[in-house]
Amino acid sequence: MYPGDYYYTKDHEWVQVKGQEAIVGITDFAQKQLGDVVYVQLPEVGAKLAAHQSIGTVESVKAVSDVFSPVSGEVSAVNAELANAPELLNQDPHGKGWIMKLKLTAPKEAETLMKAGDYERFLEGLDKQT
């Protein structure tokens, strides 16, 4: 379910690092919690982001949720398809539903985040609380 080469945050974002670049999205758990996504507010290309900085919002029929950048860097691309097809976030959150690409400030920074196994255990913990 959760790709082994991604890193994950407690806010349910994922980041895939490829050298100096990274792709960022929200996790399958996040999209399931939100339900049908109808609007995605994207960051601007060129924006310089610190880790944990808000990059926009994902809005479903039920709720609106902030999305945070898992790592620091400069926005090099955003997924413009989400404006017309926000449902991509529900259908393929770890793939076609990606949100932005970053030019990384510190490529090693992502290694402080959770790996897939850690994230799955983190989710199991959440499940027990509810």
Added chain:
Amino acid sequence: MKRTRFYPYQQKLGGRMIEFFGWEMPVEYSGIISEHMAVRQKAGLFDVSHMGEIHVRGPQTLDFLQHLTPNDVSKLTPGQAQYTALTTPQGTFVDDMLIYCLEPGFYLLVVNASNSDKDFRWVADHASRFQVKVENLSEAYSQLALQGPAAEKILQPLTEIPLADMKSFHTAQGRVAGIDSLVSRTGYTGEDGFEVYSRDPSPGRLWEAIVERGKSYGLLPIGLGARDTLRLEAKLMLYGNDIDETTTMLEADLKWVIKFKKGDFLGRDVLLKQSEEGVGRKIVGFELLDRGIARPHYPVLVGGEQVSQVCSGTFSPFLKKSIGLVYLPIGQTEIGTEFEVGLRGQKAKARVVPTPFYKRPAA
């Protein structure tokens, strides 16, 4: 938390459960949008057993209900139902509800789950001057709503009640899937459909038979999420969001429910005065012109000043835009009037539009 008698079936179908006024209820199954569109285009099945049911009977029941409610109960013959309210002496809402006339002198009140204890106390407290017996049967009743254009085709093979002849807001008693039931052509979605009440302690077959029979028609089980988007598109009021003890029936644009000529009822004086002098504010429908969703309690601004807040507000799956209801000062309520809604620190433009937002095509 309380569970309805249909809970195991909902769990089996993958309903995501939430707490709703003390009840553990499904908020969604396959997703709000697909469930919503199933009801508009095919059919949907809702468990609404959390609703409250109150029996009122006795020789003075008609006089008693005429005193408590603004609609004209004398117009109801056995087998008919009407939309009405329990009004305060100020003409505001204790609750909105349906009244069913079951037999002469014997009526069923169907009230909101969130208010059923309050409503029962209200009705019982006012009963002392009348020869009536008031009983809270909310725990005994189960209720399903089958809604959508295919509702009649799905339900008819399961009952001997002739449904084609049943008009809107009419009811009949009989067996459905072998379960003793009261069936009415009513609902909370803006579609054709039925509500099925039963006091059978094991009504599970009702759910199973409708789901089974509905499969070939594309019926889906529907959660509270789509129940809310459906009723809002049809501009059906939700107590607690759109109406409460601070809003009068006229402010809520429900003048058609009030029958001043029937004689006295709680709140009549205030409502008659308001009717003659006009109200200071009125509920209107709006759509958002900018992106985003105007959700309940978001601030509403006219000329930069906050005048109100959003009552109900959601994304309309049918219209694919953000719609809502809000009370605006008279003078700002004309169709086409623009105002702003504060969306988490940003301002979005909104416009007053005609309601209902959705009207089902004529059959």
